[in-house]
Each structure stands twice: as C-alpha cells, then as structure tokens.
Amino acid sequence: MSAILGELAAGRERYTYEDYCRLPEGAPYQLIGGKLVMTPSPTPYHQMVSMKLELKMAGFVLEKGLGIVLYAPVDVYLDETETYQPDIIFISNERLAIIEEKRIKGAPDLVVEILSPSTGYYDLRSKYKVYEKKGVREYWIVDPQNKSVQVFCWREGKFVLDQEAEQQGTVKSRVITGFEVQVESIF
16 A cells, blocks of 8 residues: 555545655545545446537537547646546647646636536535636536536636526537537437
C-alpha cells in the first residue's frame, strides 16, 4: 500500500496537490476542499449517458475545429487543494495552453458533471462553488435519475441558471457556439 493511502487510512485532515500526485495511478480519488474523496467507478448507465453526450459534443467540436473535448479520468487542477476529474470538459482553441503533460491547469471553458449517488453532493455544492470561483464559463449538471440537464453560465463572477430541461427538450451551449442537445437523446 502506498504511503499516502496509509496516511489516508490514519485519518489525516488536509491534503495538497503534491499528496494527490503520490497516489497510485488510477486510484479512485479526487482532491476536494483539501480532502481526498474516494469516487467509486460509475454505473454502466452513468457511462452510457456520458458516452452519448461526449460523442455528440466531441464530434461537433472536432468538425467545427473549436477546441478539444476530454472525458474522465483527466485531472483538472484548480488550486493546491482542488483537483477534480470532471465527466466531460471542453477547452477552446484560445485556451489550449492550460493542457499540460499530466493535468489540465486551470478552469476549462465548459464542465459537465453527471450526478451519481457517491459524488452528487460534491458536484452540486463544493465543486459548483470552486468552478464558479475559478471562472468555468459554463457548467452542465446532468442528472440521469431525473433525466434532466441544467446549464449554468458564468456572468459577472457568478453562475446563473441559463436553461433546464427534464425528460425532453433541447439545451444549448453558450460557450460552444451552435452546439445543442436534445435531452431525450442522451438518456
């Protein structure tokens, strides 16, 4: 067992990005508020929803040459105590420099989090606040249980609910110009 996992088992209070980097490759953790939070493997349904949305988004972005779409697991470093693995991220061509060899350093233009029982609280509370503070321009919260999508846009330093669709309807990205998704096509 790695030393950092031993420290985790002993109940250490606060961790940094340096500690996070000492985890074994593929360890199921995110660094949220200075805590190493175990994030179990997502369910097959979660992964099906993720795959449908990421294929639509990545296909559109690649076809239009707008930037890059990446999906979990990829480390997004936001500060010394906040390193997440969002389900899907978009980085525009103008900001590709935030992609480093081992991590994304800084806020992606768009983040998608797909809620699951083990991470929903963090996605809706802790991560939401950090994404807002760090300037993520658009934040999608996808709820497979309710078959809903909420799109928050960053305006004047705060997230504002821009659109919401449940069961059916279309949501549009304000950051990826021209990209829209029929909600029923991803659930």
